[in-house]
Amino acid sequence: MPATVVVGLQWGDEGKGKTTDLLSDSVDLVVRYQGGDNAGHTVVLGGEVFKLHLIPSGILHPHITPVLGCGVVVNPKTLLDEMSALQERGIDTSRLRVSHAAHVIMPYHIAQDQATEARLDAEGLGTTRRGIGPAYADRAWRTGIRVGDLLDRQGLRHKLARILPGRNAMLHEAFGLPVLDLDAVHADAAACGERLAPHITDTTGLVQDALAGGQHVLLEGAQGTLLDLDHGTYPFVTSSNAVAGGACTGGGVGPRQIDRVIGVMKAYSTRVGSGPFPTELDDQTGRHLVERGSEFGTTTGRRRRCGWFDAVPLRSAVAVNSASSIMLNKLDVLSGLPELRLCTGYRVDGRDRHWPLSADELQRAEPVYRTMAGWTEDLGAVRRMSDLPPAAVDYVRAIEDMAGVPISLLSVGAERTRTIVRDPLGDGALAVRALTEQSAA
Secondary structure (H helix, E strand, O other): OOEEEEEEOOOOOOOHHHHHHHHHHHOOEEEEOOEOOOOOEEEEEOOEEEEEOOOOHHHHOOOOEEEEOOOEEEOHHHHHHHHHHHHHOOOOOOOOEEEOOOEEOOHHHHHHHHHHHHHHHHHOOOOOOOOHHHHHHHHHHOOOOEHHHHHOHHHHHHHHHHHHHHHHHHHHHHHOOOOOOHHHHHHHHHHHHHHHHHHEEOHHHHHHHHHHOOOOEEEEEEEEHHHOOOOOOOOOOOOOOOOOOHHHHHHOOOHHHEEEEEEEEEOOEEEOOOOOOOOEOOOHHHHHHHHHOOOEOOOOOOEOEEEOEEOOOHHHHHHHHOOOEEEEEOHHHHOOOOEEEEEEEEEEOOEEEOOOOOHHHHHHOEEEEEEEEOOOOOOOOOOOHHHOOHHHHHHHHHHHHHHOOOEEEEEOOOOOOOEEEOOOOOOOHHHHHHHHHHHHO
């Protein structure tokens, strides 16, 4: 059985949590392949709202094995707190599996991230200050602590005794921060290891065994393509590869084991943190998108920057991910706007430019818009494309034409049932079972 990848095509926050939940009844494993607790998925299930920061959204379904792959960086305290919160709400977390090769976010990573952003002030990258970047940097420097290291108390202490003096020197001399105590750091990390021990395993082997046994594996990314370390708007990006290719290295699958890649995007654009955003709206329309779309970060609570849909990076995002289809979310949020705009091009210093651009060029980019009619109807009850207002149909088809791949799933609300399946025999077939069963219930 081949694997499916769910990947964001914009700056993250595209609604991947709903997409994964919608497809969950058709899969056996859900694997998170990159990022850390700097991202979040909001899932509405049975009238309840779940905000997940690190654990894959498959945890909400008892038949699924949720997996944190080797490409994830793990804050063990955050993970344990999230597990406890889910258990209090009746969710079984015993099925969770964590890669022994995933890297650990240590206290000095968080301290460095916070101090660096504070020093840069207005010129900062807009990180979540959760130590994600420094943890990935240590992985590249080959000085990181991995989850499996937490299970070996003596070996863990030896590694920390080698690493901590340099980190303390940097924190104290560069930022004037107090040094971290080796005994305390070691004790906390080892205690987390003891609690996580039943969940730690070779997840690459787990995933490969599942595929060999005919199980369906779904791999989900955290951020979006435009925040990818190599393909995004560098340096205003995350510290890992959010594109579908990252699922191979971070999830433990080979390229030929991936059968479909479902790209996820909103019917408009949003961005959190710093960085250029050509179609950003700082007016009443922007406020409409924030309020109607509840555009506040799942993990940070930060207000998301909102703007018109930007088709310029779309073709590139579809290509670099080899997207086979798209789920378009939050079409319902646009209801009530008399006029809509689609950015179809950029002009930089008087010249037409195409993706990709440098961050400096993107900051100077002037969007070229196509204007389309809006609609006033509420879309929450619509379940067929033919029942959408004509203006909404035109808008969806315009985006689809620019993407060059079909929009197979169309979301008109946060709940799972508020979804239009456009190709029940193609990629949309994965969602049919979930929607049919919930409608029957």
